[in-house]
Amino acid sequence: MSVPPHVTTRMAPSPTGLLHIGGVRTFLFNYLFARQHGGQNRLRIENTDTGREVAAAVEQIQESLRWIGIEWDGAITFQLERMDDCRRVAEQLVAEGKAYEDEGAIRFRMPNEGVTAWDDAVRGRVEVANETIEDLVLVRSDGRPTYNFASPLEDVWDGITHVIRGEDHISNTPKQIRIIEAIGGAVPVYAHVPSIFGEDGKKLSKRHGATGVEEFRAAGYLAPALMNFLALLGWAPDGETTIMSRDELVERFDLARVSSSPARFDYAKLDWMNGVYLRALSPDEFAQALVDYLREQGYDWDEARVRAAAPLVQEKIATLGEFPGFAGFLFHDVEPVALDGGADVVAAARAALAELEPFEAASIEAALRAVLERLGLKPRQGFAPIRVAITGSKVSPGLFESIELLGRETTLRRLSASGG
């Protein structure tokens, strides 16, 4: 596909609720394509309404985009502000006989013969018989332009060269092409990207899990991981490469390689990928990410201790959101767990740790292993009761490092509470 000199794409969300992850994937493709060609990526709000809710949603959209790392160029435009211009064009069309009034509304005259076709950048040629397209309403009887009129007009006004949008717009495309031709505008290249479904093949919705960008953020996903994952939904550079930075994505993205068939959102794979990104962080970066995340989520846990705990969990959690559940015992008391057996080890462990010097992971391990050996217990069975007593769970970060971090006093107290 030949690409015109000044590529301009656009992201056109409507300001309703949280920014949906499916829409973000489409926006990402716009962004990657524009950046790759050194072009512009515009942000246009398709609102036909005004109000506090809209203002809040617009702010939310920007915040979500900023967080995940999808940039836009120039000022944000609002569809609502161009309603007058749309009306003027409609009147002009009526004057030219290309549109007509109908019960107070203005309708576009669609041809009744022939076909309207375009070469879709991801699907190839698409043809629609004109007789199947009705004369669509351009301006409602109350004076407001419709989406199918305003959107193509804005594409022309903004010099959009590539309209990359969801496949649910395919049937709107012939109508919009006709309108653009009627006003003598340049018809952009259209690229309809496949939808994203939930794991059951149905439209991605709440019951599948998180759907809003902010929800993924709150769940502790890293922005680069989410972006990487999203990029691979409906596109692949070669079938081998899976982990790619934003720069690589920009460099390798290719509209022609975008799949035509819908993709399912695989939460398990996202978790895996997020874990890969988490582990790839340097210890300092990981600790910082953890600190920032916890603060954002409203935890007031001691920062120094969070940083100290970070190395114990970096290889064990897939999302930052797992940290509180996994390492919370380092920050708050745990419920003494009733043990069925194991009281002996716990008591022996308490005795061994009471006077231990220095109170460090290595010496703690040595002391505890000595206890187990004395009692003739396998590590597997011997450490379990101690772990439960100290962490309140059968699953935890490394026992010895955890005990060191917890300190002698707390450790002994928990051991005692569990029958030691």
Place this chain on the structure above:
RNA sequence: GCCCCCAUCGACUAGCGGUCCAGGUCACGGCCCUUUCAAGGCCGCAGCACGGGUUCGAAUCCCGUUGGGGGCACCA
């Protein structure tokens, strides 16, 4: 009902007529490592929706069927 789009392992995909008894990743199963859980290493399971063509040769091209999805608004 009419129009349009789609169809490779459970999932994301590579494949664009021979290099494919179909490759990679996630998930799943097994083994190793191991203080739990992970991580890591090794091995494995599993797919071209179906039926016709075209061709010396088809996962790849064409037609049909079936199955999904979207649209047919004075919604966006």
